[in-house]
Amino acid sequence: MTAVPDRTSRAGFPGAAGDTRSWGGRKVRGGRARQDPAAAVADAHRREWAFVLAATARVAGDIDLAEECVQDAYVAALDTWSRQGIPDNPGAWLTTTARRRAIDVLRRSATLRGKLPLLIEPLPPVPGSAPPGPFPGDDVEIPDDRLRLVFTCCHPALAREAQVALTLRLVCGLSTTEIAQAFLVPEATMAARVTRAKKKISAARIAYRVPGTAELPDRLDAVLTVVHLLYTTGHTAPAGADVVRADLVERAMDLARMLHSLMPDEREVRGLLALLLLTDARRSTRAGPGGRLLLLAEQDRGEWDRAMIAEGAALVPGALRGGYPGRFALQAAIAALHAEAPSYQQTDWRQIVELYGVLLGVWQSPVVALNRAVAVAMADGPQAGLAEIEELERDGRLADYRYLPAAKADLLRRLGRRQEAADTYRRALELTMNAAERDFLSRRIAETGGQR
Amino acid sequence: MAEYMILIYEDENGYATASPDVFQQVMEAHNRFAQQVEAKGGKMVSGNALQPTSTATSIRGDVVTDGPFAETKEALGGYYLIEARDLDHALDIAKSCPARFGGVEVRPIMVFS
Numbered sequence: 001m002t003a004v005p006d007r008t009s010r011a012g013f014p015g016a017a018g019d020t021r022s023w024g025g026r027k028v029r030g031g032r033a034r035q036d037p038a039a040a041v042a043d044a045h046r047r048e049w050a051f052v053l054a055a056t057a058r059v060a061g062d063i064d065l066a067e068e069c070v071q072d073a074y075v076a077a078l079d080t081w082s083r084q085g086i087p088d089n090p091g092a093w094l095t096t097t098a099r100r101r102a103i104d105v106l107r108r109s110a111t112l113r114g115k116l117p118l119l120i121e122p123l124p125p126v127p128g129s130a131p132p133g134p135f136p137g138d139d140v141e142i143p144d145d146r147l148r149l150v151f152t153c154c155h156p157a158l159a160r161e162a163q164v165a166l167t168l169r170l171v172c173g174l175s176t177t178e179i180a181q182a183f184l185v186p187e188a189t190m191a192a193r194v195t196r197a198k199k200k201i202s203a204a205r206i207a208y209r210v211p212g213t214a215e216l217p218d219r220l221d222a223v224l225t226v227v228h229l230l231y232t233t234g235h236t237a238p239a240g241a242d243v244v245r246a247d248l249v250e251r252a253m254d255l256a257r258m259l260h261s262l263m264p265d266e267r268e269v270r271g272l273l274a275l276l277l278l279t280d281a282r283r284s285t286r287a288g289p290g291g292r293l294l295l296l297a298e299q300d301r302g303e304w305d306r307a308m309i310a311e312g313a314a315l316v317p318g319a320l321r322g323g324y325p326g327r328f329a330l331q332a333a334i335a336a337l338h339a340e341a342p343s344y345q346q347t348d349w350r351q352i353v354e355l356y357g358v359l360l361g362v363w364q365s366p367v368v369a370l371n372r373a374v375a376v377a378m379a380d381g382p383q384a385g386l387a388e389i390e391e392l393e394r395d396g397r398l399a400d401y402r403y404l405p406a407a408k409a410d411l412l413r414r415l416g417r418r419q420e421a422a423d424t425y426r427r428a429l430e431l432t433m434n435a436a437e438r439d440f441l442s443r444r445i446a447e448t449g450g451q452r
Numbered sequence: 453m454a455e456y457m458i459l460i461y462e463d464e465n466g467y468a469t470a471s472p473d474v475f476q477q478v479m480e481a482h483n484r485f486a487q488q489v490e491a492k493g494g495k496m497v498s499g500n501a502l503q504p505t506s507t508a509t510s511i512r513g514d515v516v517t518d519g520p521f522a523e524t525k526e527a528l529g530g531y532y533l534i535e536a537r538d539l540d541h542a543l544d545i546a547k548s549c550p551a552r553f554g555g556v557e558v559r560p561i562m563v564f565s
Contacts, residue, residue: 157539204560205454207538215540 037081040090041074048091049173050258054145055095057208060102063152063170063198069105073098095142146171147210147262150255154223155206162197163226169194172251182248183233220263224272224328227255231276235283236434249283252276271319271329277312278335281305293440297344309339327363330355349379366397374407382411402431406441413448422448453535455497455561456542458549461526464504466553474552481550488548489534494541499532526554533561 052073057066073094087093153166168174168182180190200206211219234248256273263269285299313336319329334355341347356372369392377385389408398404409424422445429441467475489496505520505527520527532549536542539560546558 155539157543203562205538207540209540211540 035086037078037086040081040086041078044077044090044094045074045173048094050146050149050171051091051144052094052098053170053173054149055142056098056102057149058143058145059099060106063201065102065105066098067170069098069101070094072101092142144262145208146258148208150223150259151210151219152201152206152208154219154226155201156219156222157204157206158197158200160226160229162193162200163222164229165190165193166197167226167255168230168251171255174251178247182245220266220268223259224268227252227259228272228275228328230255231279235279236437249280253280267319267322268326268328270315271326271332274312274315274319274332275328275335277308277315278332278339281308281312281339287436291436291439293436296338301343304339309336312336313340324362325358327359330359330362334359347378349375353379366392366395367401367403370398370401370404370407377411377414382414386411386415400431402428402437404428405431409444409448413444418448453495453537454542454563456534456536456539456546457559457561458532458534458542458546459528459557459559460530460532460549460551460554461524461557462529462551462554463526464529464553467504467529478550478552481552485532485549489532489545492541492545492548493537494545495535497533497535499530501530502528504529529554 049070053066053070056070057063060066060069076097077090077094081087081090150167150171153170154163158166164183165179168179169176174182176191176194177187179194180187183190210216230248231252234245234250234252253276256269256276259266259269260273281304282296282299284305285301285303286294288294288298312332316329316332316336319325319332325333334352337348337352337355352375353372356368356375359368360372370389373385373388373392375385376388386408389404389411392398392404393408405424405428409421409428412418412421412424425441425445425448429438429445432438432441467478470478486496486499508518508520510517510519510521534542534545536545539558542558542560546556549556
């Protein structure tokens, strides 16, 4: 453990104590020497980016500088690894290179004096600006600052969309172009969003630290919300041809796994990971031939990923136990009931209605109330569900939420009220931009006797 | 330490119709706040209450007009300038800043170096 005084300076990141991880215990995959260097760099980018950036940010005291140095380190890796072979611990090599670069820049820069207090660990002297050779020792301890990086990106002083963009940029290492594509906004817009957010971190001095016990529940909820938002955005893309954007889904899954490994005792982190696993286990069955959207009732349960379901379900009890359960744990419990049910009809709808009731107690979201209404329709019949949905309609908060008219239309259809159903499907269609969902709604309009 | 300004935005009507008791409570809350800043490890640099926006005069270009710069329900009614370690520290301090009829905004002071 490296003890670090919680001191402050004029730079962006006041330092504080952090965990360390030993590279010695972390030897991964043998036979690297035979691996293609470009593939090794790409692999290290995916696996180690967050760690390398987080460790470098602590030394650089500035996110922009850290990012630049980390990018340089990856470029240097491509060259050095081609000539000298791939090091045993690519992450450690990259971290050392990036941190040396940061210190090098700081030593030369005029702001040196202001940032020096952040240089919290003695580093080996920088030999010119040349990157180090194959990593000298496997027993070097580098603090694991990934949590700090995540909590900084998801600070409540940043707008939600900025939190999402920063998390993808800084924790996942996506380029601004990739983030812009994922959220279907112009690249210039996304670049400006990221720049503004970074400026706020440095100008307002958002601290580079994991929040204390008192703040942790709220701050953690913001982090989990961002990860969940990434997942849902990928799970049903807001617009475009495909139902699922696999890149976003996988990033969200990586983030959830990373958070769980770093905070194994946090029940809501466990709940989120369980929820994502249980939902994602059904990914391949959500679309039929030609990209046609399949409802839960129509999906081929034999194709669900049983290993993922087992992994997710095993996390649920621990997420629920030990105090009043949180919203992610409860959603995971509901997802587990769905995933483990032999069929749609034989699902424990009564239990699901109850869990949604508990969920509404901790999270008064009209979307949760809508989901509860759908479950009520399964447990007590469509008429009972319809009454709840109509109440939600009067509430007005879901006025532009496409799944409200879609759910209502389905109940009207099941009650044989075809014309009303067709009209309501049309209302849902007006609110839907995703091509697969639009196709589904159009078919339903045709089936209920309306015109396409 | 860095400097942050805590801007207090409140509905002036609240004070216009407040009883002497309420005024008393508000004054006490502000006195307490000054101590809380120090207790929380921050430093009070300065602070003032402003006369209501009915006393404001605005100038845009050469044009002098009666009233505040922006007509809003909650108007700037006072400020504190504090020193804090970072934004989280400043926000923690600002949470105990009295703003009975509104809320506060926290802004870092720009440093020109």
